[in-house]
Amino acid sequence: xxxxxxxxxxxxxxxxxxxxxxxxxxxxxxxxxxxxxxxxxxxxxxxxxxxxxxxxxxxxxxxxxxxxxxxxxxxxxxxxxxxxxxxxxxxxxxxxxxxxxxxxxxxxxxxxxxxxxxxxxxxxxxxxxxxxxxxxxxxxxxxxx
Numbered sequence: 001x002x003x004x005x006x007x008x009x010x011x012x013x014x015x016x017x018x019x020x021x022x023x024x025x026x027x028x029x030x031x032x033x034x035x036x037x038x039x040x041x042x043x044x045x046x047x048x049x050x051x052x053x054x055x056x057x058x059x060x061x062x063x064x065x066x067x068x069x070x071x072x073x074x075x076x077x078x079x080x081x082x083x084x085x086x087x088x089x090x091x092x093x094x095x096x097x098x099x100x101x102x103x104x105x106x107x108x109x110x111x112x113x114x115x116x117x118x119x120x121x122x123x124x125x126x127x128x129x130x131x132x133x134x135x136x137x138x139x140x141x142x143x144x145x
Contacts, residue, residue, distance in 0.1 A: 001034050001082040005058050015040060020058055020077065029058070033066055034082045035073040041066060048104040055079070067093050 003020040011021050011030045020031045027045040029052065032038060043050040043060060053059040057080035065088065066073045076083040088096070 003031060003034075003058070003077065003080050003082060005054075005080065011042075020080070022052070022054075022058060029060065033069060033071060033073055034075060035071045037069060037071045037073075039066065039069050039071075048100075048107050057081075065093065065096070 006019050006021050015032050017032050022029045030042045045052045051061045060077040063076045074085045
């Protein structure tokens with residue numbers, strides 16, 4: 001199955017089958033499940049969820065697993081095409097979710113964690129007793145020290 005790209009600002013209320021709606025402003029894509037069940041499949045675009053690649057056609061990583069849908073569809077979106085993947089056991093799905101949660105947690109901890117940096121002492125520079133500008137100002141004002 002081929003998905004047609006539709007770059008939009010807002011995801012429409014009524015989705016058309018076979019269309020992958022992409023909102024860069026809101027960093028999300030949405031499409032109807034390609035199995036035909038009619039469920040909407042929103043995929044947030046972020047470093048910790050789905051990544052979007054566009055080269056004239058859209059690809060998204062990782063695979064899409066609609067495990068909460070009755071259809072349990074599982075597929076990849078590659079160059080605008082749906083590539084069906086096999087079903088996964090409940091145990092494999094749980095492991096995948098745990099792994100994704102750990103990656104997300106690690107990513108945000110790395111970004112928000114404080115880095116311990118020890119400042120090095122800077123070289124103390126003795127202030128000039130009298131700078132050139134101060135001497136010139138005094139000279140022009142007729143004050144000679």
